[in-house]
Amino acid sequence: MVTIKDVAQLAGVSHTTVSLALRNSPSITADTKAKVLAAAKKLNYHPNHLARSLVSGKTYVIGVVANFFSSTFEMEILKGIEQSIRSMETEYTINLFGTLEKNDQVLTDICLGKHADGVILLSISPSKEIIKLYSDNNCPMIVIDEKAEGAIEIVMDNYHGAYMATEHLINSGRKNLALVIGDSNREELGLSQKERKEGFLQAIKDHDLSFNPRNIFYIEDYYFEEGQVVFKRMQRYGSDIDGIFCAAGDIVAAGIILEAKTEHVNIPRELSIVGYDDVMSSSLIDPPLTSIRQPLFQIGKNAYARMVRLLEGNEEYKPNKFVYEPQLITRSSV
Amino acid sequence: MVTIKDVAQLAGVSHTTVSLALRNSPSITADTKAKVLAAAKKLNYHPNHLARSLVSGKTYVIGVVANFFSSTFEMEILKGIEQSIRSMETEYTINLFGTLEKNDQVLTDICLGKHADGVILLSISPSKEIIKLYSDNNCPMIVIDEKAEGAIEIVMDNYHGAYMATEHLINSGRKNLALVIGDSNREELGLSQKERKEGFLQAIKDHDLSFNPRNIFYIEDYYFEEGQVVFKRMQRYGSDIDGIFCAAGDIVAAGIILEAKTEHVNIPRELSIVGYDDVMSSSLIDPPLTSIRQPLFQIGKNAYARMVRLLEGNEEYKPNKFVYEPQLITRSSV
DNA sequence: CTGAAAGCGCTTACAG
DNA sequence: CTGAAAGCGCTTACAG
Numbered sequence: 032m033v034t035i036k037d038v039a040q041l042a043g044v045s046h047t048t049v050s051l052a053l054r055n056s057p058s059i060t061a062d063t064k065a066k067v068l069a070a071a072k073k074l075n076y077h078p079n080h081l082a083r084s085l086v087s088g089k090t091y092v093i094g095v096v097a098n099f100f101s102s103t104f105e106m107e108i109l110k111g112i113e114q115s116i117r118s119m120e121t122e123y124t125i126n127l128f129g130t131l132e133k134n135d136q137v138l139t140d141i142c143l144g145k146h147a148d149g150v151i152l153l154s155i156s157p158s159k160e161i162i163k164l165y166s167d168n169n170c171p172m173i174v175i176d177e178k179a180e181g182a183i184e185i186v187m188d189n190y191h192g193a194y195m196a197t198e199h200l201i202n203s204g205r206k207n208l209a210l211v212i213g214d215s216n217r218e219e220l221g222l223s224q225k226e227r228k229e230g231f232l233q234a235i236k237d238h239d240l241s242f243n244p245r246n247i248f249y250i251e252d253y254y255f256e257e258g259q260v261v262f263k264r265m266q267r268y269g270s271d272i273d274g275i276f277c278a279a280g281d282i283v284a285a286g287i288i289l290e291a292k293t294e295h296v297n298i299p300r301e302l303s304i305v306g307y308d309d310v311m312s313s314s315l316i317d318p319p320l321t322s323i324r325q326p327l328f329q330i331g332k333n334a335y336a337r338m339v340r341l342l343e344g345n346e347e348y349k350p351n352k353f354v355y356e357p358q359l360i361t362r363s364s365v
Numbered sequence: 366m367v368t369i370k371d372v373a374q375l376a377g378v379s380h381t382t383v384s385l386a387l388r389n390s391p392s393i394t395a396d397t398k399a400k401v402l403a404a405a406k407k408l409n410y411h412p413n414h415l416a417r418s419l420v421s422g423k424t425y426v427i428g429v430v431a432n433f434f435s436s437t438f439e440m441e442i443l444k445g446i447e448q449s450i451r452s453m454e455t456e457y458t459i460n461l462f463g464t465l466e467k468n469d470q471v472l473t474d475i476c477l478g479k480h481a482d483g484v485i486l487l488s489i490s491p492s493k494e495i496i497k498l499y500s501d502n503n504c505p506m507i508v509i510d511e512k513a514e515g516a517i518e519i520v521m522d523n524y525h526g527a528y529m530a531t532e533h534l535i536n537s538g539r540k541n542l543a544l545v546i547g548d549s550n551r552e553e554l555g556l557s558q559k560e561r562k563e564g565f566l567q568a569i570k571d572h573d574l575s576f577n578p579r580n581i582f583y584i585e586d587y588y589f590e591e592g593q594v595v596f597k598r599m600q601r602y603g604s605d606i607d608g609i610f611c612a613a614g615d616i617v618a619a620g621i622i623l624e625a626k627t628e629h630v631n632i633p634r635e636l637s638i639v640g641y642d643d644v645m646s647s648s649l650i651d652p653p654l655t656s657i658r659q660p661l662f663q664i665g666k667n668a669y670a671r672m673v674r675l676l677e678g679n680e681e682y683k684p685n686k687f688v689y690e691p692q693l694i695t696r697s698s699v
Numbered sequence: 700c701t702g703a704a705a706g707c708g709c710t711t712a713c714a715g
Numbered sequence: 716c717t718g719a720a721a722g723c724g725c726t727t728a729c730a731g
Contacts, residue, residue, distance in 0.1 A: 077477035317651030
């Protein structure tokens with residue numbers, strides 16, 4: 032392993048000078064710099080970032096933390112983040128942390144263990160203590176899709192999205208709606224699922240329709256296959272469903288559609304469905320799925336760019352909240 | 366920031382003892398250990414991983430490096446990796462490195478700069494020098510979907526997959542085939558695209574068909590929209606195409622199909638198409654897309670598990686090559 | 700303009 | 716069984 036000392040020796044200067052020269056300090060002669068650079072190149076020297084980080088206190092890594100990264104939601108945001116990285120040419124690196132439900136524990140370790148300079152949370156709600164911890168340690172925290180008072184919150188208006196979706200179903204003449212919703216394995220619904228449920232119920236109420244609570248169906252992991260299972264459950268236990276709002280997203284909705292087709296239920300004649308997320312597949316499904324578009328890519332992109340500004344000191348870190356508006360994309364499934 | 370010294374002070378021992386106690390050294394009394402642990406907990410002590418890594422020489426991070434992470438290919442593998450992480454409960458962390466074409470530079474820095482203990486490359490072909498560098502530094506390297514003599518290579522038999530796809534088109538009566546292939550922005554085709562091209566051409570040859578080189582269409586970024594563009598180009602410049610092998614993958618194939626539908630070209634009556642990858646959307650497209658399935662998820666999962674074994678010393682690192690076989694999934698697009 | 704010294708927070712022989 | 720010392724590779728005041 033070639034260190035700064037080896038470079039110093041070859042260049043005939045002290046290791047202090049090497050360090051200064053490499054960081055392009057103004058107090059070093061152009062001459063000496065050249066010598067040092069030549070020596071570094073010759074030895075193929077690369078600074079040990081662990082040592083550098085230890086003393087500087089900056090790791091140059093941005094932590095992206097989520098319960099898991101397997102769903103389209105996280106992947107879309109990740110793509111946005113990547114796009115940002117490409118266009119910014121920064122020296123930050125992205126570190127993925129899956130919390131496996133142990134949110135606070137993982138978050139504490141990231142901050143106190145110096146794993147990252149800042150974090151972007153995806154659909155994770157940090158506790159008050161964690162938010163304080165990050166704030167005390169000057170570690171910026173951007174929270175996407177969850178509430179986090181005291182941090183930077185980036186949320187989508189899920190209530191409104193769900194309201195639009197439901198109203199669209201109602202306006203097309205549907206009267207017996209069903210709700211498909213996720214997070215059945217959590218203690219309580221995540222923020223976005225909760226808001227979608229509220230928006231759904233409110234729209235029904237506002238239109239003077241009745242709603243049978245039996246028509247709520249839960250899924251856990253947002254898998255395609257869960258949609259297929261849900262459709263079967265609907266046929267068995269649901270009551271006269273003629274419209275579905277799949278708050279659990281388009282992938283699950285796709286599963287429902289496929290199973291409906293298998294069972295020869297015509298969409299949208301006998302059954303209408305609206306999804307959520309408007310992922311790429313949504314327009315390819317047959318019939319093309321009406322959905323609520325969320326600017327996930329854009330959100331990821333902006334979150335990363337903002338984090339970099341925060342870390343570079345180009346923006347002051349102060350808690351605030353930004354709400355993105357969703358958009359109804361009508362296709363043929365209603 | 367609370368350090369080992371603070372814990373030592375509170376526990377009334379030396380910081381050496383704290384370090385030993387925390388790492389559960391057998392030479393420390395249960396009594397002292399308890400005292401130390403209590404103090405650490407009280408102070409909410411978390412070891413600084415930078416310091417720890419600096420002296421131990423282990424970073425506990427696994428680098429995943431790719432040109433970019435935006436395509437389904439990388440995402441599928443990433444999902445597999447994540448699945449592995451969940452089931453293994455290790456303390457390794459995943460660091461994403463996008464090389465933006467500067468492969469060797471990034472790879473050198475990861476190794477020499479101590480950014481990771483081992484790397485998994487996705488569709489990146491490291492130079493001989495890089496392979497030697499990693500080997501000299503005892504930094505395991507697993508290369509997926511590219512050749513890398515001297516490292517661990519995990520590849521899919523793309524030649525065979527392409528051959529099967531093409532033969533399937535031919536057997537269904539298609540005579541004027543087109544090839545859609547990626548990487549037009551690279552100096553030369555990536556390994557998998559190259560092999561697919563060869564398999565395609567060989568199948569045509571073996572079946573005594575002629576092939577018009579005008580019927581090769583290039584794309585760059587594996588985007589859906591490129592598929593739409595390609596179809597337009599085909600209509601303008603292609604000659605009598607009745608079958609397409611889309612070596613560029615299912616997402617691009619989906620774009621082609623959508624555009625064909627827009628232009629009222631019936632699939633598969635007037636035009637057949639076979640994709641590659643068999644991503645989830647493939648079965649949802651209308652018509653469902655015949656494709657070549659690659660076990661990407663499994664590959665990612667195994668690669669990670671193997672990397673951990675390598676790093677834990679449970680498997681000896683020696684260059685070898687593993688080939689996964691693809692599988693033809695027939696649906697209705699042919 | 701350059702170098703000797705101290706220090707970042709930890710681990711690991713080595714004494715005792 | 717525990718502690719003083721040296722050291723990991725770097726940066727950053729501080730002298731000169």
